[in-house]
Amino acid sequence: MQHSALGDYCPEHLADTMDALCLVGARLTKQIARGVLGGDLGAAVGDNFGGDQQKALDVIADEEFSAALTGTGVRFYASEEQDDVVELDSSGSLALAIDPLDGSSNIDVNVSIGTIFSIFPANADAHSSFLRPASEQIAAGYIIYGPQTMLCVTFGRGALTFVLSPDTDRFELAAADLKLPERSSEFAINASNYRHWPRPVRAYIDDCLAGAEGPRGKNFNMRWIASLVAESHRILTRGGIFLYPGDEREGYARGRLRHVYECAPIAMLIEQAGGLATDGIDRILDLTPETLHARTPFVFGTPDKVERVRTYHDLPDAEVSALFGNRGLFRP
Structure with missing residues (x-):
């Protein structure tokens, strides 16, 4: 995989999809880091289907992910920023749900924001590919854009974390078996x-x-x-x-x-x-x-x-x- 060190941790049939997610994550990292130098990313541009206010970066991220995931095996693309499911590839075998830019209300105050994603095997019907028990997910995770950009992901065999290297623009392995601390206050x-x-x-x-x-x-x-x-x-x-x-x-x-x-x-x-x-x-x-x-x-x-x-x-x-x-x- 070109844009991450997921390698053997990622099932082969998900490799292209994960590579596309990592590619866009690296691109968004640079765009977010430019802040107002790259335009008013926190500007209100409308409301999404659920009635939440959309910011400019919400729309940019949605368009970037949709374009990058085309041709990677994703048949159905369901985004929080879209009213309905979009079919990207009629021959694809995957259904991907995504919140392209979570926490967008924090864009203008420089607080960590992110991308959340979920992958199911695609059904013949678009909606039934997502309206199913959450236990049928085959992969899930998020990219967090903070002091470090990190990918946290699971393929059903434990949780992994990767850090985006500013030197290589690749997500490099940080932890292969992440566990929540047992005690916290x-x-x-x-x-x-x-x-x-x-x-x-x-x-x-x-x-x-x-x-x-x-x-x-x-x-x-x-x-x-x-x-x-x-x-x-x-x-x-x-x-x-x-x-x-x-x-x-x-x-x-x-x-x-x-x-x-x-x-x-x-x-x-x-x-x-x-x-x-x-x-x-x-x-x-x-x-x-x-x-x-x-x-x-x-x-x-x-x-x-x-x-x-x-x-x-x-x-x-x-x-x-x-x-x-x-x-x-x-x-x-």
């Missing part, structure tokens, strides 16, 4: 939405915030970057838990993260690194989205922490209400 959630969360989530966070004097018996730190790739990379590196629950606001009943383009690939990668990923209750890899742009609540990270959140959801409402009433630190 960090959680990631947008605390400004506390009043909108379901009671099990509020009870869980209240117990974390209660610190060493509370039921958890330890102090926790909170992190929130508002870039799923950056959050995922931190948790893969340092452990902890990420929560984006559904809440009571209009349009947020199922959260805001998309099952196909974001949650399914991150869930596969996290579990291959020894973590766990759920919608708060059910394992993401066991779920099937109903539509291409379907959203889902998302909780992932160190298994014992994710399981604890599930336990809070499994409690009878009266017990959760009691916990919340006794421990709630920020009751409105």
Whole structure:
């Protein structure tokens, strides 16, 4: 492979597809590094199908990936920036879902952003190639554009990381068997939405915030970057838990993260690194989205922490209400 050292780690039938992803990742790295010298990449240019504001770099990245993946074995291309599936190659055997530029709200503040991708075997029908259990993915990962540009990927046999070398423009192997740390005292959630969360989530966070004097018996730190790739990379590196629950606001009943383009690939990668990923209750890899742009609540990270959140959801409402009433630190 010309643009990475994936070599023997990558199945042969995915080699051209992964090479194209790495090529565009290297190109975007340079474009992002130029910042305003390369134009206003954070300029609003419209809304995508899901109603999220598109930035200039969202559209640029989508066009770059679509063009580079043509002729690499990808039959169906499903992008968060496209209304529907695009057929790139009628003879291709793969279906690739992608969030071309995750975290684009952070473009203008120089915070890490990324690309998330997922690969399935293509079915005869475009939509059924993606509306299937997430466990049927054959590869998933992300490219993070930060102080270093890194590729984190799984082909179902563990998680690997690669670093883009500025000398060779190739992704070089950094770790062949990435594992989440078993212990961490960090959680990631947008605390400004506390009043909108379901009671099990509020009870869980209240117990974390209660610190060493509370039921958890330890102090926790909170992190929130508002870039799923950056959050995922931190948790893969340092452990902890990420929560984006559904809440009571209009349009947020199922959260805001998309099952196909974001949650399914991150869930596969996290579990291959020894973590766990759920919608708060059910394992993401066991779920099937109903539509291409379907959203889902998302909780992932160190298994014992994710399981604890599930336990809070499994409690009878009266017990959760009691916990919340006794421990709630920020009751409105």
